[in-house]
Amino acid sequence: MRIAVCRPQVPFARGGVEIFTDALVTELLQRGHDAELVTVPFKWYPGSRVLTQAFLWRLLDLEEVDGAPVDLVIATKFPSYVIRHPNKRVWLVHQFRQAYELDRTELGQFGESPEDRALRRKVQQLDLVALGEATRLFATSENVAGRLERSTGLSAEVLPHPPQPLDYRCEASEGFVLSASRLDRSKRIDLLLEAAALDQSLEVVVVSDGPDRERLERLARERGLNGRVRFEGRVSAARLAELYARCGAVYYAPVDEDFGMGPYESFLSEKPVITTVDAGGPLEVVHDRETGLVVEAEPAAVARAAAWLREHGEEAAGYGRRGKALADEVTWDRAVARLLA
Amino acid sequence: MRVAYFSPMPPETSGIADYSALLVPALARRVELVVVKRGRRRPPRRVDLSLYHLGNDPQAHGWILDALERAPGVVVLHDFVLHHLVSGTTLARGNAQGYLDALERDGGLPARLLGYAVMEKRIPALWESRPDDLPLAGGVLDRATALIVHSRHVEQRARSAGYAGAIHVIPHPAWPSPSVEAAAVGGAPLFGCFGNLNASKRIPQLLGAFSRLHRDQPDARLLLVGAVSPGFDLDRRLQRLGLHGDGIVRMDYVTEERLWALMAACNACLNLRAPTMGETSGSVVRQLSLGKPVVVSDVGWFSELPDEVALKVPVDEHEVDTLHAALELLATRDDVRVAMGNAAAALARREHDLERVAELYAAALEQAAGGAAVGEAVLREVAQAAADVGIDADGPEAAELARRLAEVELGRPS
Numbered sequence: 110m111r112i113a114v115c116r117p118q119v120p121f122a123r124g125g126v127e128i129f130t131d132a133l134v135t136e137l138l139q140r141g142h143d144a145e146l147v148t149v150p151f152k153w154y155p156g157s158r159v160l161t162q163a164f165l166w167r168l169l170d171l172e173e174v175d176g177a178p179v180d181l182v183i184a185t186k187f188p189s190y191v192i193r194h195p196n197k198r199v200w201l202v203h204q205f206r207q208a209y210e211l212d213r214t215e216l217g218q219f220g221e222s223p224e225d226r227a228l229r230r231k232v233q234q235l236d237l238v239a240l241g242e243a244t245r246l247f248a249t250s251e252n253v254a255g256r257l258e259r260s261t262g263l264s265a266e267v268l269p270h271p272p273q274p275l276d277y278r279c280e281a282s283e284g285f286v287l288s289a290s291r292l293d294r295s296k297r298i299d300l301l302l303e304a305a306a307l308d309q310s311l312e313v314v315v316v317s318d319g320p321d322r323e324r325l326e327r328l329a330r331e332r333g334l335n336g337r338v339r340f341e342g343r344v345s346a347a348r349l350a351e352l353y354a355r356c357g358a359v360y361y362a363p364v365d366e367d368f369g370m371g372p373y374e375s376f377l378s379e380k381p382v383i384t385t386v387d388a389g390g391p392l393e394v395v396h397d398r399e400t401g402l403v404v405e406a407e408p409a410a411v412a413r414a415a416a417w418l419r420e421h422g423e424e425a426a427g428y429g430r431r432g433k434a435l436a437d438e439v440t441w442d443r444a445v446a447r448l449l450a
Numbered sequence: 451m452r453v454a455y456f457s458p459m460p461p462e463t464s465g466i467a468d469y470s471a472l473l474v475p476a477l478a479r480r481v482e483l484v485v486v487k488r489g490r491r492r493p494p495r496r497v498d499l500s501l502y503h504l505g506n507d508p509q510a511h512g513w514i515l516d517a518l519e520r521a522p523g524v525v526v527l528h529d530f531v532l533h534h535l536v537s538g539t540t541l542a543r544g545n546a547q548g549y550l551d552a553l554e555r556d557g558g559l560p561a562r563l564l565g566y567a568v569m570e571k572r573i574p575a576l577w578e579s580r581p582d583d584l585p586l587a588g589g590v591l592d593r594a595t596a597l598i599v600h601s602r603h604v605e606q607r608a609r610s611a612g613y614a615g616a617i618h619v620i621p622h623p624a625w626p627s628p629s630v631e632a633a634a635v636g637g638a639p640l641f642g643c644f645g646n647l648n649a650s651k652r653i654p655q656l657l658g659a660f661s662r663l664h665r666d667q668p669d670a671r672l673l674l675v676g677a678v679s680p681g682f683d684l685d686r687r688l689q690r691l692g693l694h695g696d697g698i699v700r701m702d703y704v705t706e707e708r709l710w711a712l713m714a715a716c717n718a719c720l721n722l723r724a725p726t727m728g729e730t731s732g733s734v735v736r737q738l739s740l741g742k743p744v745v746v747s748d749v750g751w752f753s754e755l756p757d758e759v760a761l762k763v764p765v766d767e768h769e770v771d772t773l774h775a776a777l778e779l780l781a782t783r784d785d786v787r788v789a790m791g792n793a794a795a796a797l798a799r800r801e802h803d804l805e806r807v808a809e810l811y812a813a814a815l816e817q818a819a820g821g822a823a824v825g826e827a828v829l830r831e832v833a834q835a836a837a838d839v840g841i842d843a844d845g846p847e848a849a850e851l852a853r854r855l856a857e858v859e860l861g862r863p864s
Contacts, residue, residue, distance in 0.1 A: 157827040160860055164832065167854045191858060223451050223498045224827075227820025230813050231860070238858050 110180040112137055112144045113171050115189035117151035124291045125370050126186055126202050128273045136441040157228060163188030163235060191239045199243040200448060201253055201265060203367040208232040209260050210365060216295055237261050249368040252390040268447055269439050272370040275346050279379035280354040285312040286415050287356035289349060290371060292319030296363045299328055303408035304415060306332035311415050313338040314352055353378035358418045365389035376432030381425050383414045400432035452482045453815055454493035456517055457503035458510045459485060465732045466505050466528055472623055476808035481815055491517045499819040504590060505529050506727055508538020515539050518593050524818045525594035530604045530728030533577040536586040555588045582725045587611060596818040600730040601751035607728060618814040622730045624739040624802035632714040635699055637671025639781050642716035644733045648679035652722035652747060654687060659773035661691040667781050673699045675712055717787055718743040718780045724765040726750035739798035743790035745776045758793035829861040
């Protein structure tokens with residue numbers, strides 16, 4: 110089949126969606142399909158730009174290209190699913206969350222003016238039309254499917270995807286807590302830094318990059334964490350696998366995350382995950398005292414969880430092994446088979 | 451966003467006052483509401499939008515219609531037929547011309563002539579005899595920047611009347627079921643009928659059908675709760691059917707708490723009416739939330755109830771027979787009653803949930819207040835980009851742009 114995988118592109122940014130869609134194309138190619146990634150730059154502000162930029166997708170003609178039909182498009186996140194195609198399947202990573210659960214929070218975008226309120230509604234209406242056109246709807250997690258159903262009434266099949274391919278392995282714990290999320294305010298890495306400020310024995314390694322990096326580094330300096338918290342920035346795949354292999358636990362506590370590959374990467378390295386009760390998607394696989402620890406979103410609770418796992422090595426290893434069994438179930442073979450069925 | 455909220459409110463006793471009492475707290479969590487004092491005919495200062503609740507009763511809604519005439523806004527059309535409201539705010543105030551104009555608008559010159567005949571008392575009042583033919587909703591539709599209705603039936607009637615603005619179909623919200631104990635009424639089974647007792651509630655047909663059921667099922671009871679309308683001789687009808695004191699339980703006015711307890715005691719409830727003014731029924735919504743099967747007339751909003759929760763009785767020459775069959779089915783089949791009751795409760799939770807309804811209201815109000823500006827901004831930006839690359843406004847490329855915009859409902863207010 111000729112398959113176009115559609116993904117909006119925020120120039121100069123790379124995160125979970127980019128990793129996921131790149132991997133999807135690779136996996137489709139490996140299974141003999143002619144797959145291609147289609148991206149369109151996306152900027153969601155100011156004002157109605159969110160709609161006009163979304164509309165760009167509608168102007169694409171992917172029914173056929175260069176004289177040959179495109180059999181299937183797979184759209185992933187807002188606004189790629191605005192694309193028009195007779196066989197549009199959506200594997201939903203997330204909607205434009207500022208128009209939904211992030212509205213009227215510090216992560217929201219729309220103000221209280223009538224224009225802003227109407228703009229938000231228009232985004233919702235666009236979702237209803239564009240997602241309603243899909244011939245099949247999948248969501249990467251129950252959390253994403255639940256939000257979709259609550260916001261539009263549309264039902265999606267839950268279809269998780271494996272994390273990025275790394276040389277996953279488990280080595281002896283060096284005791285540090287690893288954070289590998291993008292440095293974005295919604296990932297709440299500051300909670301881990303505040304935990305380190307409370308517990309002098311807690312060591313932290315933060316990898317990846319993002320718009321929150323400067324603030325986080327400043328926070329670490331202000332709390333006197335130099336030496337115990339190390340920012341490594343973007344690291345190679347080999348280094349990331351090494352850090353997963355040697356850490357004591359992985360911290361992953363975003364605000365109501367859609368899906369989150371962090372827990373799966375951690376589990377494939379047989380490491381337990383520390384998350385919070387309000388983390389959203391990760392809670393579908395991080396179960397308290399089974400595959401990790403689920404705590405209140407407070408620094409003291411995070412610090413206690415990290416210390417407990419460090420002091421209870423056998424239990425921590427058991428959580429990691431149970432997590433691995435869970436992550437092993439999520440394979441590209443299964444995902445692609447369902448996606449194309 | 452500040453919204454002026456025009457509606458009857460408690461302690462006024464009307465279905466719409468009850469409705470607003472239920473809705474306002476939930477809606478106020480989403481938009482800033484200013485509930486307008488009864489009788490005030492202008493919106494308060496610094497509001498972005500006015501919301502007008504209109505029903506057919508001139509006593510309850512006359513002042514709201516006056517306010518709408520001064521400042522257009524979003525109208526909640528609780529009834530489509532507004533003949534009584536319009537006559538009450540024109541003819542009854544000495545404005546015969548206004549009434550005649552409204553009639554002519556709906557029905558042309560013949561309707562105007564009928565109006566003259568009414569004024570000269572040569573024919574019965576049209577609001578009693580032919581309200582459905584002459585709903586007189588045109589003036590309201592002219593002033594409505596958007597409509598909120600509770601049924602597809604009213605939506606279609608508004609469209610048929612030429613209304614081109616946005617129409618939002620929003621279900622009637624359900625009251626949270628109070629934890630009441632079912633009243634001890636007796637009857638096996640017990641059927642309940644709540645509201646004014648008169649011909650338009652199909653009470654004659656109901657009594658006819660129930661008397662037949664009662665002959666075969668002497669333990670069956672019919673609970674009639676509500677005032678008897680003037681001119682409707684209930685007692686004589688009951689006597690003629692041999693139902694007096696036997697099988698019928700009569701209550702006049704009851705408190706809200708008692709109403710819930712009585713509904714809770716029923717095995718099924720009857721909500722018949724014809725003609726319909728396009729209204730919904732707060733009673734039916736209460737009964738659904740209590741998980742009661744309902745029997746309704748197959749008209750208007752009542753027709754739109756799912757078959758799993760309602761037995762629908764067409765208003766035709768077989769009405770009594772059909773109604774009797776419905777009563778018999780519900781009296782003899784526990785499994786049917788249970789299945790319908792479960793479906794009713796699920797429907798109330800799913801469709802009539804108060805928070806869901808309030809969210810739909812907020813969406814409608816926000817779109818009404820800012821939707822046009824957003825639509826224009828999108829169009830302006832797309833048109834500018836098209837012009838920048840030399841696309842002619844009359845060319846095929848521009849036509850395709852317009853088509854694509856329309857497909858995803860962009861570039862126009864919703």
